[in-house]
Amino acid sequence: MIRTRVTVNGAWFRTTLANSTGLWYKPAIIVNGKEMPYAGYYEDPEGSVYQSFNTNFTFDTDIPRLRLNVSLSMQNMWFTSNRTLPKAGVPAEYIDLNGVVRPWDQAYASDPYLGQLLRSYTLSAFDERRVPLATAFNIKATKKLWNDRIGIALYVNRLISITPDYELYGTIQRRYTTPYFGMELNLKL
Numbered sequence: 001m002i003r004t005r006v007t008v009n010g011a012w013f014r015t016t017l018a019n020s021t022g023l024w025y026k027p028a029i030i031v032n033g034k035e036m037p038y039a040g041y042y043e044d045p046e047g048s049v050y051q052s053f054n055t056n057f058t059f060d061t062d063i064p065r066l067r068l069n070v071s072l073s074m075q076n077m078w079f080t081s082n083r084t085l086p087k088a089g090v091p092a093e094y095i096d097l098n099g100v101v102r103p104w105d106q107a108y109a110s111d112p113y114l115g116q117l118l119r120s121y122t123l124s125a126f127d128e129r130r131v132p133l134a135t136a137f138n139i140k141a142t143k144k145l146w147n148d149r150i151g152i153a154l155y156v157n158r159l160i161s162i163t164p165d166y167e168l169y170g171t172i173q174r175r176y177t178t179p180y181f182g183m184e185l186n187l188k189l
Helices: 106-110
Strands: 006-020 024-026 039-042 047-063 068-084 092-094 101-103 130-131 133-145 150-162 166-168 171-173 180-187
Touching: none
Parallel strands: none
Antiparallel strands: 006 047, 024 039, 039 092, 047 068, 068 130, 068 133, 092 101, 133 150, 150 180, 166 171
């Protein structure tokens, strides 16, 4: 009766990006006036985990007498987050001056050269950074012409946006959005 179609969709994404093998690392430092002669092999994963969850509600209303379609949508990005995979920073092996790979021993931590292979990280480097809800309301009007072979549309994305402030590491994060205007021309041959 009201010629309105309601479409609801959404998605949850979780992506882990990481190296499948370990990493060789040589610090670019000078120790006792000499270049660092060793490189360490770390089995720590180099990568991140990304997540997001969103939903979309779209209301399409056809007005056949005017050959017009009006579409209203509400897009909700419930959250996005990312976090760096944790690392210990202790090499599993190291390569010496002769190119021989040797296993790491914790006693090497006090050596002025080998001790430089220990990598330190703050615990907060592996915290999840989460951005909360952001909602946008969009509108699109499409007019059909010439026996419905031409469709001309005007749209406004982010006509209304709800992006509350949130706190990250003790600092208030403010988000601002601006509307986005556009036009479409669809031809049916």
